[in-house]
Amino acid sequence: MAKNFLKTSRLDQFLETLRLFGELHAPTISESGVHGFAPLDDPADLNLDYRRTQIPPKKYLLPFREEILQCAGGKYREGNSGAGDMVLFGVHSCDLEGIAYLDRVFLSDPVDPGYSARRARLTLVGISCVPDDYCFCPEEMTSTACDLFLGASAEGFHLSCYSTRGRALLAAAEHLLEEGAPLPAATCSGPCFPPQDPDLRFSDHPLWQKFASTCVSCGACSVCCPTCYCFDVREYPGLAGGGTRIREWDNCLFATHGEVAGANFRPDRLDRLRYRFLHKYCGFTPLQGTSSCVGCGRCKAVCPVDIDLRELTVAPKRVQP
Ligand code: SF4
Ligand code: SF4
Structure with a gap:
């Protein structure tokens, strides 16, 4: 043994x-x-x-937050x-x-x-x-x-x-x-959240509005998510020339996340909530072969208004136009 x-x-x-x-x-x-x-x-x-x-x-x-590039005296140095x-x-x-x-x-x-x-x-x-x-x-x-x-x-x-x-x-x-006694065979988790009805991405059912009516856009659900990795890259010039490029966590629940060249693709909370859900459960799955939800439960545990995405799995079918 x-x-x-x-x-x-x-x-x-x-x-x-x-x-x-x-x-x-x-x-x-x-x-x-x-x-x-x-x-x-x-x-x-x-x-x-x-x-x-x-x-x-x-x-x-x-x-x-991390420094990914520094420029001084015309020379570039990658971050540590x-x-x-x-x-x-x-x-x-x-x-x-x-x-x-x-x-x-x-x-x-x-x-x-x-x-x-x-x-x-x-x-x-x-x-x-x-x-x-x-x-x-x-x-x-x-x-x-x-x-x-x-x-x-x-x-x-x-x-x-x-x-x-x-x-x-x-x-x-x-x-x-x-x-020790032989171990039971390991079972890998894979995605934990049940696959979604693909129609959900186009749906107009009332849960999105219900969630959006209480969400305060605090972003805690994304900060605490083990697979959320959105980041922003910013550059700060130095007074004596050169400068620093930093990378820091970003958050798709924030109103600024969808801002591009003066336009905002997701100005409403409902859009941002739906975007996070679809990105995590539907958008990543074809790209990576699995949902990016590992079932840790943090998003529900930290949400100050108790939004529970699992409600979507038992949501009524979308409203037909
Ligand atoms: S339960 Fe899923 S979506 Fe929620 S924080 Fe954990 S991995 Fe992210
Ligand atoms: S934690 Fe809850 S209230 Fe905060 S952004 Fe996420 S869903 Fe909205």
């Missing part, structure tokens, strides 16, 4: 072993009760009893892609699938150099979770989109590795492991 079982009592030692592979980040909880991934200097700060962090792990691969090796521990399957989705976008031709450099230095250690009412995912979803995955049980964790780096982690921690 393979040595792939870690007793809970050895978790702290296991975390120390992970530090050999890079700076360790893990789920923690702030004083105000907000769950988030953060550097784990003290294992006592680890908080595995979470459903979803407020901000998903995309923050490590797509910084909220950031820190060194990092191990992200305790990532749920939906967020692993979210990163797998971003990989599709930023690692295909043309490869994004900053994302690619950060991704190459990131080791992912996933962990099983228990869905709550906000989750869209099937129960016991397990993602293989990581280096190592920990399936939690009452006594400890069953470890499965899915990459060369995962095997290296397992080898480094071998002295902490014992023989």
Whole structure:
């Protein structure tokens, strides 16, 4: 039998072993009760009893704001892609699938150099979770989109590795492991939100208006979405010549998002809501072969007016003209 079982009592030692592979980040909880991934200097700060962090792990691969180009003295210098090796521990399957989705976008031709450099230095250690009412995912979803995955049980964790780096982690921690029962076959999540009726994109049914009548365009649903990656690029000239080009998160719920050359393609909230929905569930699917919703439930959990896109799956058929 393979040595792939870690007793809970050895978790702290296991975390120390992970530090050999890079700076360790893990789920923690702030004083105000907000769950988030953060550097784990003290294992006592680890908080595995979470459903979803407020901000998903995309923050490590797509910084909220980054300098991508600098020009000085007629010379151009690309931005620094950031820190060194990092191990992200305790990532749920939906967020692993979210990163797998971003990989599709930023690692295909043309490869994004900053994302690619950060991704190459990131080791992912996933962990099983228990869905709550906000989750869209099937129960016991397990993602293989990581280096190592920990399936939690009452006594400890069953470890499965899915990459060369995962095997290296397992080898480094071998002295902490014992023989465990065979693991159940991993099941990959894929898209979680049921495919939509294609007619919905042309529909005029009342749910759009209902959502738009309460949406406050705060953009929280997009900020918190693990697969939303809209960005804006701005250039700031320097007083002594040259300048800086930065990239920062943008948000399709904001009124400014649709502004192009003085026109605005989506001036109304209804248009912006519908655009986000269609882009996420219908527009990406033919391009990437999957919906870009991984079912994390953050958009509903953070929405201040409780908009729940799942209502659309049980929406009445569109009104015929
Ligand atoms: S649309 Fe909502 S449930 Fe789906 S991945 Fe984004 S935040 Fe999560
Ligand atoms: S979180 Fe809710 S209120 Fe805010 S933009 Fe999204 S749908 Fe609108």
